[in-house]
Amino acid sequence: MKKVLVVLLAMLFVVSAFSFKAIMVTDTGGLGDKSFNDGTWAGIKRAADELGIKAKVIQSYEQADYISNLSKAAEEIQKEPDGGIVYAVGFMMTDALFQVAQQFPDVYFAGIDIAPPTDAVPPNVITFLFKEQESAFLVGYIAAATTRVGKVGFIGGIPIPPVERFRYGFETGVKVYNDLHGTNVTILKGYANSFSDPKKGKDLALAQFAGGVDIIFHASGAVGNGVIEAAKEKMVSLVGSEDLSKILEYAFDKGGFFAMGVDVDQDYMAPGVVLASAMKGVDTASYMGVMWAYNGEWVPGVHVLGLAENGVRISPMKYTKGLVSNRTLAELEYLVTMIKKGTLVIPDTEEALKSFRTPKIEFPF
Structure with missing residues (x-):
């Protein structure tokens, strides 16, 4: 012993x-x-x-x-x-x-x-x-499906390859939605040339909102904190309250102003205002x-x-899933399956983006 x-x-x-x-x-x-x-x-x-x-x-x-x-x-x-x-x-x-x-x-x-x-x-x-472009594709598709004005925004930090892959995916998501649904959602783009200046992000976001955008996806690190702050301020100004239930009620009925997060699940940063986040693992x-x-x-x-x-994904949209139609969510599930199988390849370069053509897609529902 x-x-x-x-x-x-x-x-x-x-x-x-x-x-x-x-x-x-x-x-x-x-x-x-x-x-x-x-x-x-x-x-x-x-x-x-x-x-x-x-x-x-x-x-x-x-x-x-x-x-x-x-x-x-x-x-x-x-x-x-x-x-x-x-x-x-x-x-x-x-x-x-x-x-x-x-x-x-x-x-x-x-x-x-x-x-x-x-x-x-x-x-x-x-x-x-x-493959940032894959998660960004999903938020791009959601943005195109959810916008009430037909115009969405993208704000990047510094245009380095990972940031650009987010942009390629976002643009492709919007394009595929347009092609499949006969819409003409356009994109307003801007760069902060920084990853650490939230004020610059807020200024850019406010300028895009003033330019007619109602949803902005950012890929800009801490700069994006300012983008989310701008969306929250605009939304609260419309609703007259920060109460989540009131924000969601207004958004469901009339739309509003939204941000889309990046890298991690940023939905909690402004519940009801951050529509979804393109996450990377x-x-x-x-x-x-x-x-x-x-x-x-x-x-x-x-x-x-x-x-x-499972290296990239979309946030579970804890607060905002009800703002996205069940049809759109079902389409996303099908598109994710196509991406995983390699039958839908999301561009990862500028050249691939320019030459991308939406393949024939028939949803089984």
Whole structure:
């Protein structure tokens, strides 16, 4: 019995002594963006809590911080007896990630929304890319089906590839709805050239609303907080109340002003006003990376996640599902099936968008 107790205590010591750390380096949007950075951190924290390991965040305030912050994180990981993983968040960190990763070959690195600059990916690096166009297609289809004025808006942050893929998908969703239903919904587009300026997002949104738009989809990080704020202000001004039931009653009867969220489920930020969110599984990817590094299941290279991999999705529309017709929801389910099967391919480049033609689609209902 005594021998068994000694063995158990030894095992407990080994488990408790295991020292592994996950460090996330933010882009300039930082924590609190209620979007990309927050979503990535949520996945890392979930993995850390499950594994009982340490996790921390290093904030980047400008692009010049990327190399020094990633290097600082890697040096900190090297001090851990059992190592760890460093997360670089965002396309803008691409060059910094691959430069620093080569300098610290004994440290695991993961990049979110980062494509390797060459085909050769170091063995200590994984990156995650997403088919943003697929979830954006769904909100584009909903926007076209729901608009009362036939004009919707798109506001991007900086026109980098992930943001542009959101735009391609949104435009395709509107086009497919137009083609299938004989409508002519148009799109007003704008860019903030920032991911961290909510005021700029609000100004752009108010300008688009003044230009006749009633629904705006944003793909702009913390800038989008301003887009949502603008939609809420406009809607509350119409309704005369922030009460959810009154907003929904007004919206069901007369329409109004709406925003559409991005990256994570942002519907809660303005219940009844955020119509839907085009979600990407940054939390899933960040969780997976930590678990793979910890469990020795590391597979370097690029991992691309779309609807078929549950890497992108649309929010459950907890507050607003009743504003979307049952017919539209049924059509969406069918279109999702087509996308997963590959019979409906959503454009992921400007060239593919320009050449896209809606295939023959016959709904079985």
